[in-house]
Structure formats: C-alpha cells, structure tokens
Amino acid sequence: xxxxxxxxxxxxxxxxxxxxxxxxxxxxxxxxxxxxxxxxxxxxxxxxxxxxxxxxxxxxxxxxxxxxxxxxxxxxxxxxxxxxxxxxxxxxxxxxxxxxxxxxxxxxxxxxxxxxxxxxxxxxxxxxxxxxxxxxxxxxxxxxxxxxxxxxxxxxxxxxxxxxxxxxxxxxxxxxxxxxxxxxxxxxxxxxxxxxxxxxxxxxxxxxxxxxxxxxxxxxxxxxxxxxxxxxxxxxxxxxxxxxxxxxxxxxxxxxxxxxxxxxxxxxxxxxxxxxxxxxxxxxxxxxxxxxxxxxxxxxxxxxxxxxxxxxxxxxxxxxxxxxxxxxxxxxxxxxxxxxxxxxxx
Amino acid sequence: xxxxxxxxxxxxxxxxxxxxxxxxxxxxxxxxxxxxxxxxxxxxxxxxxxxxxxxxxxxxxxxxxxxxxxxxxxxxxxxxxxxxxxxxxxxxxxxxxxxxxxxxxxxxxxxxxxxxxxxxxxxxxxxxxxxxxxxxxxxxxxxxxxxxxxxxxxxxxxxxxxxxxxxxxxxxxxxxxxxxxxxxxxxxxxxxxxxxxxxxxxxxxxxxxxxxxxxxxxxxxxxxxxxxxxxxxxxxxxxxxxxxxxxxxxxxxxxxxxxxxxxxxxxxxxxxxxxxxxxxxxxxxxxx
Amino acid sequence: xxxxxxxxxxxxxxxxxxxxxxxxxxxxxxxxxxxxxxxxxxxxxxxxxxxxxxxxxxxxxxxxxxxxxxxxxxxxxxxxxxxxxxxxxxxxxxxxxxxxxxxxxxxxxxxxxxxxxxxxxxxxxxxxxxxxxxxxxxxxxxxxxxxxxxxxxxxxxxxxxxxxxxxxxxxxxxxxxxxxxxxxxxxxxxxxxxxxxxxxxxxxxxxxxxxxxxxxxxxxxxxxxxxxxxxxxxx
Numbered sequence: 001x002x003x004x005x006x007x008x009x010x011x012x013x014x015x016x017x018x019x020x021x022x023x024x025x026x027x028x029x030x031x032x033x034x035x036x037x038x039x040x041x042x043x044x045x046x047x048x049x050x051x052x053x054x055x056x057x058x059x060x061x062x063x064x065x066x067x068x069x070x071x072x073x074x075x076x077x078x079x080x081x082x083x084x085x086x087x088x089x090x091x092x093x094x095x096x097x098x099x100x101x102x103x104x105x106x107x108x109x110x111x112x113x114x115x116x117x118x119x120x121x122x123x124x125x126x127x128x129x130x131x132x133x134x135x136x137x138x139x140x141x142x143x144x145x146x147x148x149x150x151x152x153x154x155x156x157x158x159x160x161x162x163x164x165x166x167x168x169x170x171x172x173x174x175x176x177x178x179x180x181x182x183x184x185x186x187x188x189x190x191x192x193x194x195x196x197x198x199x200x201x202x203x204x205x206x207x208x209x210x211x212x213x214x215x216x217x218x219x220x221x222x223x224x225x226x227x228x229x230x231x232x233x234x235x236x237x238x239x240x241x242x243x244x245x246x247x248x249x250x251x252x253x254x255x256x257x258x259x260x261x262x263x264x265x266x267x268x269x270x271x272x273x274x275x276x277x278x279x280x281x282x283x284x285x286x287x288x289x290x291x292x293x294x295x296x297x298x299x300x301x302x303x304x305x306x307x308x309x310x311x312x313x314x315x316x317x318x319x320x321x322x323x324x325x326x327x328x329x330x331x332x333x334x335x336x337x338x339x340x341x342x343x344x345x346x
Numbered sequence: 347x348x349x350x351x352x353x354x355x356x357x358x359x360x361x362x363x364x365x366x367x368x369x370x371x372x373x374x375x376x377x378x379x380x381x382x383x384x385x386x387x388x389x390x391x392x393x394x395x396x397x398x399x400x401x402x403x404x405x406x407x408x409x410x411x412x413x414x415x416x417x418x419x420x421x422x423x424x425x426x427x428x429x430x431x432x433x434x435x436x437x438x439x440x441x442x443x444x445x446x447x448x449x450x451x452x453x454x455x456x457x458x459x460x461x462x463x464x465x466x467x468x469x470x471x472x473x474x475x476x477x478x479x480x481x482x483x484x485x486x487x488x489x490x491x492x493x494x495x496x497x498x499x500x501x502x503x504x505x506x507x508x509x510x511x512x513x514x515x516x517x518x519x520x521x522x523x524x525x526x527x528x529x530x531x532x533x534x535x536x537x538x539x540x541x542x543x544x545x546x547x548x549x550x551x552x553x554x555x556x557x558x559x560x561x562x563x564x565x566x567x568x569x570x571x572x573x574x575x576x577x578x579x580x581x582x583x584x585x586x587x588x589x590x591x592x593x594x595x596x597x598x599x600x601x602x603x604x605x606x607x608x609x610x611x612x613x614x615x616x617x618x619x620x621x622x623x624x625x626x627x628x629x630x631x632x633x634x
Numbered sequence: 635x636x637x638x639x640x641x642x643x644x645x646x647x648x649x650x651x652x653x654x655x656x657x658x659x660x661x662x663x664x665x666x667x668x669x670x671x672x673x674x675x676x677x678x679x680x681x682x683x684x685x686x687x688x689x690x691x692x693x694x695x696x697x698x699x700x701x702x703x704x705x706x707x708x709x710x711x712x713x714x715x716x717x718x719x720x721x722x723x724x725x726x727x728x729x730x731x732x733x734x735x736x737x738x739x740x741x742x743x744x745x746x747x748x749x750x751x752x753x754x755x756x757x758x759x760x761x762x763x764x765x766x767x768x769x770x771x772x773x774x775x776x777x778x779x780x781x782x783x784x785x786x787x788x789x790x791x792x793x794x795x796x797x798x799x800x801x802x803x804x805x806x807x808x809x810x811x812x813x814x815x816x817x818x819x820x821x822x823x824x825x826x827x828x829x830x831x832x833x834x835x836x837x838x839x840x841x842x843x844x845x846x847x848x849x850x851x852x853x854x855x856x857x858x859x860x861x862x863x864x865x866x867x868x869x
Contacts, residue, residue, distance in 0.1 A: 067437065114622055117625035121382070121437070122380060124380075124382070125573045126621075128570060129573075129617065133615075136614070139607070252566065257445075268438065294453070296449055301446070304442075510737075514738070516727065519729065520730070521725055526708065526713075527689070528713065528741045528742070528783075529713040529742030529787060530738075
C-alpha cells in the first residue's frame, strides 16, 4: 500500500492571474521613467508609499490585532533618522534609509515593552502618546531644526545623483523597490509558519492561544518588524520632500488617518485590501480635486459606513463572493501525486 | 514658595484633566467602549458654547445651562444612532468608528469655524485672584474649576451607587443579557451613559474654552490627557481618576517650570513611568 | 368557558448559528400550572427557556403568551409582559448588593404582590445579608436571591432554569419547599431540572426533552419511571 501524502497548496486560478497581472504591472512600473512624466512619477511614488504604509498597518491591525493610531511615530522617526544621519554623520541618503529600519526596530523594542501593558483601545491611545512623545522630543532637537523644522542641504541632495531628473528617477525606483520589498516580506511572512499563526490570531485570538501559539511574542515581533518597514518608508518620504518638521513628520492626518481609511475601505485582514484601498483613495483624490479638510471628512464618513456595513472592506466583499485571491496565500490541503508509478507488467 | 505655587497650579488643572477623564472612564466602565473622539467632543462643546454666547449674548459660565443639555442630547443620539452598532466582541469597529468620528468632527469644525484660535470670556472672574496664605496666590477661575471637577466626580459616584440609573449602569456593565431580563433596554442604558458622559464633556469644554485658546485641532491632546489621567489613577476608580489628573497636572507644571518646552513632555513621561512601574495604576478597582 | 393557555409554543425551532437546538417543540401551560421540563445535559432545556424569555429568537414556530405573540419581542419587553427568568447559574449582578439585585428586579415596574419586604419574608436569610455584595452569599442564598429578583418583576410566569445546580440536596429541598408559597399567588411556573425527583414532586405536568425534541409529556403522576428513563436517555 502506498502512503497517502498530503501537501499544502497555496495557489488558485485567481492567484495565478493575480501574480501574472502583478508581474506585468511591475515591468510597466520599472519602466515608468521612460514613459511617464515627472508628475506621473511623483504620483506613482506617492501611491507606492501609501500602499506600503497601509500594508504594514494592515499586518499590525488586521492580522496581529494591534490597532495602532500612532504609526506616525515611526514615519517621523524614519524621516528624522534620515536627516540626522545625512546631515550630522554625512551618511549617503540611500544608506540612511537602509539604516533607519534597524534603528527604528531597536527603538520599537522598549516602546513595545511599555505599551503592551495596555489592552485594546487603550493600547491604541498609548501608541498615540508615544507618537506625541517623539514629536515633542523632535521639537527639542535644535540641531535638526527644533520646532520649525529643517531642509535637506543642497549638497546632500546633489550627492544622490548629478542631475535633477536622475534624482527623481532614483527616488522613484527607490519607492518602487521599497514597496515591493515590504509587500514581498509580508507575503513571505504570511506564507511561513508564523504567517499561519498570524492568520489564526486574525481569525480568533482566543482559539489561537489555546492551540499553543505564543500570541504575545508574535505580536511583539510583528510590531517591531512593522516599525522597521514604516521607518524606512518614512525616511524615503522625507527624502522626497527634502524638508522635515515635527508637525509634518508626526502628523496623524497624513500618516495614520489616511492609512487607516485606505485599509478599512479596501479591506482589513487581507493583503489585497490596502492595495485596493490605495487605488480607490487616489482615484477619488484625482477626480474630486483636493478639497482639503472636506475630503478628509468624507473619507472618515465612508470609512465609518464601511466599518459598520461591510467590515471586511471592498476586497473582503469581492473575495468572499467569488473566492478570489490575487496572491497565493491560501492554504489548502491536497493529496500529493504518487511518488512512484506502479508500472504495468506486460 | 514659587514651587508651592507651581504645584498648586498643577493640582488645579488636574481637576480639569480629571473631568476630561471622567467622561471617558464612565463610558469604559459601562460598555467597555473607548471613545477616541472624546477629546474632539470636548472641543465641539467649546464651539457650541461659542455659538451660544455669541447668539444669546450671555457669558460663558451661564451658557453651560444650554450647552450641557445640548451635548447630552448629542450624546444620546450618537450612541443610539451610531455607536451602539459597534458594540460587541470585535475590537476593531468601535475603535475605527470613533477614530473616524474624531477626524470628522475635527474637519467639520475646521470647515465651519476655520483654524482661528478662539477663547470664551467669563467676565471679571477671569482675572480675580486671592491669597491662600503668605506668598501663595490662586486664581478664582482655576479654583472654581477644580471645585466643580471634584463636585462632578462626587456626583458621579453618588449617581452610580445611590440611584436607580446608577444601578442600571452597573448591572448592564456586569451582565448585559441578564440586565435585559430585568427589563432594562440596554440600548437605552448605553445611550444614557453616553449622554451623561457628554454632559460632563460640556462642562469640561466650557471650562477649557474659558481657560485657554482653543481651535479645532486640540481635541486629541485632551483625549490623551484624559486617558493618561485614567491610566495613572487606575481603571474603574473615579477618585483614582482625580488623583491621576492631579498627578498629571503637577508633572506638567513641574516640567513647565524647568523649561516651558518641557510641559507636555513631562506629563507624558510621568505617564510612561507609571505604566512601566505600576501598569494597573495607583488605585485600580477593576482589571481593564 | 375553556381558558386559553397562558403560554403556548407551537413547533418552535431554535438555532445557535448553524446548530439547531430545538426541533418543533410544542408545549402549553395554563394559568396557575407548574410544568417541569426535564432532560439530560444539552437536551435544549435552557435554550427553551431563553427562547421564551426573549434572549433568543426562534427561527421557526410560534410562541404565544396570553394569546399574543412574543417570538419577536426582546427580553426587556417580555419581562414587561409578565415572564421572568431565573437564569441558569443564578447570575446575580456582582457589582450590586443583595438588596440592589432585588431592587433591579423590580425595574420593569409591574404592579403586583411581590415587594422587597414580601421577598424578605419568603427568604429571611436575604434580609440579614441585604447590604452584602452578591458574590458574598453562599450558593443556596444566591439562588434564593435570584428567585427573589425574578419575583420582584411580578411575573405571571416564572421560568426556573436548573435551580438545583451545584447546590447541596438539603438546600435544594429547602428552596423547593418555598415554591408552593409562590404558586399560591397564582403564579405559573416552568421548572427546568436535571434533578427528576424534585421536578416531578413540584410539577403537575412534565415534558421531557431529548436532543431538542419533546420525547414525552404527561401528568407527573401518570408517567412511569421506565417511560421517563427511556425518554430522558433516548433508549
């Protein structure tokens, strides 16, 4: 009797299509500097950074169940690390972006040790307090502009690339690369054993704990990793802006409100959600033109409506209805093909 | 002597912080809801008071007679119409909906009133001071606010433990299903709790508006102060919340005395220190 | 003139999500009657009471109280109509004192003979402990408090969910000894029990539930030991 072997399959037909689309899109995006104008490149870079930020927030809130309204702490931290490393230590801006990640992760460890003492919504406000503390500390650092902020010196900017156009290309490709790296890391994490644990936590934390998953440790790790990624994105954002100040670096509206609304509307707890949400967000912004606070107000209202009547977001509705997935993250148990065929004897 | 004055100032503003916290704490106690829009509702109350004083030509403290019931009604409607739908086992909906509400209120106020700083006038009482003892002066308004804050907390305690409504609150908080078996419509009980919370918010908002400049963006900071007062004092204890508010106020005052830029930071650091060393707070009654 | 039944259930199906707990349950109880519902663990007894009390909404079937439908009514309305539940496990409010628990039982404000002093007459031990927090009471005392709390709403129908659960036999006997005083006022009762002896003693009419279905019903004195055992265990 041959043994029955079972293996885990991730891909479905929709995910094959999804991966194909993503591959094509990637090629298109990489070549964007050659077919797109400067405005387009800037817009795309902004879209990429929001996809990355939202995906990281989604990992934290949608999978690990840690709702943070204070991720701007790490966006700003990344930005300030970039400026500090570049201006004070003469580090090349791109290297500074890469260093910002691990430094932020190191900072996140004691922060997590403190705020993990809070639960639920109190944890959320705790993250906000941390962001406030970072903001206040930043305004005390006069060498980085104190309360009014500082601009990146021209010499730094020029050191990135000789011409302005090349700099724009460089930042664009950096944004693309960073976003792909963040998404890739998230997918890899979700495909791994830890990802299985995370998905279990997402579905039912109590039940996950009862199967022996060390929920607290996983949440801790996810928090630190998210800080890592968020800080790198933050560094990139402020490299592009060329100027930083405590209020812009640690802005709740820019780095948390929009990110949350994007993820809620797109779909929390699924990797496709933030991507869909960002697309919707930017489409709305382009068509409605910037209405400032009114726009934020509308997004808030839409997010509330979605949260109450379609809590899984737009993608959640679609995915549940059709069973689609864009990336191969599902786990299905299937029978493995037999290892050896029994030959027929003549 | 200077330090005595500093600490006194801190204690008095602690009363205001305790009022910020009381509404937050009440809601959490009755329905386990943390209202992220709480600070923005305080600011909303300030703007309502602004409109009332401007249209009716009355002073700020008298406007309380109108602002308080207005905010209470808003609270009842808000809970019944929106927030009751978020209650349940899932953590995300109440958090994200109240966060969305916070953004909506801030931006709505911004649209209606612009970002200009405002202040409410309370009349001559604003500049009155008197001497408590040799070298120690206290402003009449801060003292009144502190006394009112203490009175509000005492009233809340009395309401919770000596009235039928308070009984209903405690029972519903204990066991929603069995509370229903007693004939309590929990939707109504929750809405009453929110109405009460926003009545306190109204008082806090008017006091805030009289004391300092306000604009649509200062809500989150008030939420944070209230939250810090609750955590420092300990969940579930109203008097603990007062103590928490006072400790926060005093920390801020000491920080400000060292360096004006350190005022807020000192408060946050005091909060983080308590969180590190005694996370359940100083006078906890329940475990979160 | 035939009296309409006080409570009538017709073919009630109840579900917990996708799991069906009651299958076509029909029963009726007349005014002044005491009915026992017995059955093994998980037979659906509590589900039945919760459905009547309005904590659960049956998916199919009719429930009529005094001729009027109550299937869609939420629990707080059902109490106002005159049905009170003594929940399984007592479930007194831990943040309230004994007296506060009783008082809140009267929240619905229905008129009737049951007042705080009447309840204290029925259960004197509660009067001695009226200002203690509810959790400070022993199991038997808590059960009395829970019954008292339900009586405070002056119901016409009292639902008792496993009042003997976790209590010593002597305490159970003591509690059951006071039930006749309650019924003497004209109150009707449904007693859900795993303890068959007490149930059959207290009730005139018995229903036996087995895996969500009525397996047997009849007058207590007409049913034999064998038929009850068979219905109870489904053998």
